[in-house]
Amino acid sequence: MRIAIPVADAHAHASPLGLGASRISKKFKEHGGWFMALVSLPPQHYGLPQTLEGAIKAIELHLKQCDEARRAGIKVACxxxxxxxxxxxxxxxxxxxxxxxxxxxxxxxxxFLAKMIDEGKLQGIGEFGRPHYKTIPESFAANDALLLTALEVIRDHGGVLHLHLEQGGQITVESVEVMVKSLGVRNTKSVVLHHATTGMALQACEKGLSATVTGRSEVLAQAKRLNALCVEAESDYIDDPKRPGVVMYPWKIAESVNELLGTNAEFYEFLYRVMVDNITDVYGVEPP
Ligand SMILES: [Zn+2]
Incomplete structure (x- = not known):
């Protein structure tokens, strides 16, 4: 497929039980992909026990998936x-x-995560945040405590933080802004609100935070209409063989880009920003 803009997927997952990072990255690269932020999955997605030890093993396994993706020739934020x-x-x-x-x-x-950032094995941490569904209050208390610690980790060690949150509009964005400010996180754009609505993304941009929106053409068109200039596109592909193509395949982002460029050349500038400039800005990676 010919594509005028290099394509970035700012939030995706890979598992050896699914297609795996190597195959995903190769196919993504064939479709014009240059950069992927690969995020670790909960242990059961790798066939590991659903325990804390399993969760640590999951991160270790994920580091290998990131290496595989790099070997396939794309730039990776692990x-x-x-x-x-x-x-x-x-x-x-x-x-x-x-x-x-x-x-x-x-x-x-x-x-462990801080050490991995210091050693250059991880470029960021996540997903941390809050469940997007109703659950017991203790769970929100625990998750908020961990969210604060996660912000301290990137404040002190660098790297980005991918946040998984409720889609609560202004309340969600403001709650993050308060935490970021009170902890003194200076590099606010390294705080990424993953799976944001376009409205929330706009608010995040206005507060100097970052946000990812689903890489579908209608969502990207809406982000442009709102002038949400800090957004990045994500597939949030979970690489689960039982749920193929959920949320979307990373290479489908390339199709969205082509579709939008085909309908309106004015999209070029916005999409170049989303696919290249914002990625360079947040992750410090050199464009292709
Ligand atoms: Zn995700």
């Missing part, structure tokens, strides 16, 4: 963490011992 839904799962199973879970993650996982 992002590792413990998903808020997995924290929710641990809290519900722990029946009241949630404090142990938070401090265990802070002492074992967050320190």
């Amino acid at each position: 992002i590792g963490g413990i998903h808020p839904a997995f924290v929710d799962h641990l809290i519900k199973r722990s029946s009241g011992k949630s404090l142990n879970i938070v401090s265990f993650i802070q002492e074992n996982v967050m320190e």
